[in-house]
Amino acid sequence: MHRSPDVLFVAPEPGAQACLATDLRVGGYQVTLATTGADAVRVMVEKPISLIVVDTDTTGLRALAPRTFAHRPPVLCLTPCDRLADLIPVLGTRIEDYVTKPCRGAELLARVQVTLRDTTPRNVLRTGDLLLDEATSSAWRGDRALDVTPAELRLLRFMMINAGQVLSKEQLAWHVWGEFRESNTVERLVSRLRGKVDDQQPCRISTHRGFGYRLSSA
Numbered sequence: 145m146h147r148s149p150d151v152l153f154v155a156p157e158p159g160a161q162a163c164l165a166t167d168l169r170v171g172g173y174q175v176t177l178a179t180t181g182a183d184a185v186r187v188m189v190e191k192p193i194s195l196i197v198v199d200t201d202t203t204g205l206r207a208l209a210p211r212t213f214a215h216r217p218p219v220l221c222l223t224p225c226d227r228l229a230d231l232i233p234v235l236g237t238r239i240e241d242y243v244t245k246p247c248r249g250a251e252l253l254a255r256v257q258v259t260l261r262d263t264t265p266r267n268v269l270r271t272g273d274l275l276l277d278e279a280t281s282s283a284w285r286g287d288r289a290l291d292v293t294p295a296e297l298r299l300l301r302f303m304m305i306n307a308g309q310v311l312s313k314e315q316l317a318w319h320v321w322g323e324f325r326e327s328n329t330v331e332r333l334v335s336r337l338r339g340k341v342d343d344q345q346p347c348r349i350s351t352h353r354g355f356g357y358r359l360s361s362a
Contacts, residue, residue: 154180
């Protein structure tokens with residue numbers, strides 16, 4: 145029988161937890177509550193967790209740093225910051241996404257759904273003549289192997305999952321490095337990937353000035 149994903153909700157205020165946790169349960173998720181980083185660690189020792197939702201005002205969050213676990217679940221942060229540059233990565237650099245608080249249950253539910261979708265192994269992704277094999281960390285365009293770095297592979301994966309959509313530099317930075325990066329750092333990475341993907345026609349990666357980048361879905 146299929147089991148709903150287990151979400152660990154870590155926040156210092158039980159009232160706020162209960163309201164948002166109810167929205168997640170209605171959305172079909174199993175939810176376990178914790179009020180400190182230490183409590184969260186104890187939960188993860190006892191049961192498998194698919195996603196950690198963390199309020200960054202919670203005490204003891206360094207207990208959840210990636211070095212603590214061989215395979216830490218993906219992390220979605222609730223933070224009062226409204227810019228990625230202001231978010232202190234106390235959980236380490238591999239943070240999948242964030243939601244600015246206060247947030248509505250519907251918004252949190254939507255972000256949880258996207259984060260779990262984007263972090264679920266797909267083995268092989270295909271978009272047009274592009275192929276990405278997650279098992280071997282390799283990428284191809286047609287019959288030509290692409291010599292991509294790990295960062296370029298993460299960028300290509302995110303763009304393939306969201307093919308046809310314009311993605312901002314902040315979104316790309318967040319999903320490649322798990323933290324804010326300067327605009328020119330993202331531009332250089334996209335340029336390197338474009339040089340490998342688009343050395344033949346038609347070009348697949350386009351720039352939308354003032355908005356971001358788009359990978360063609362065709």
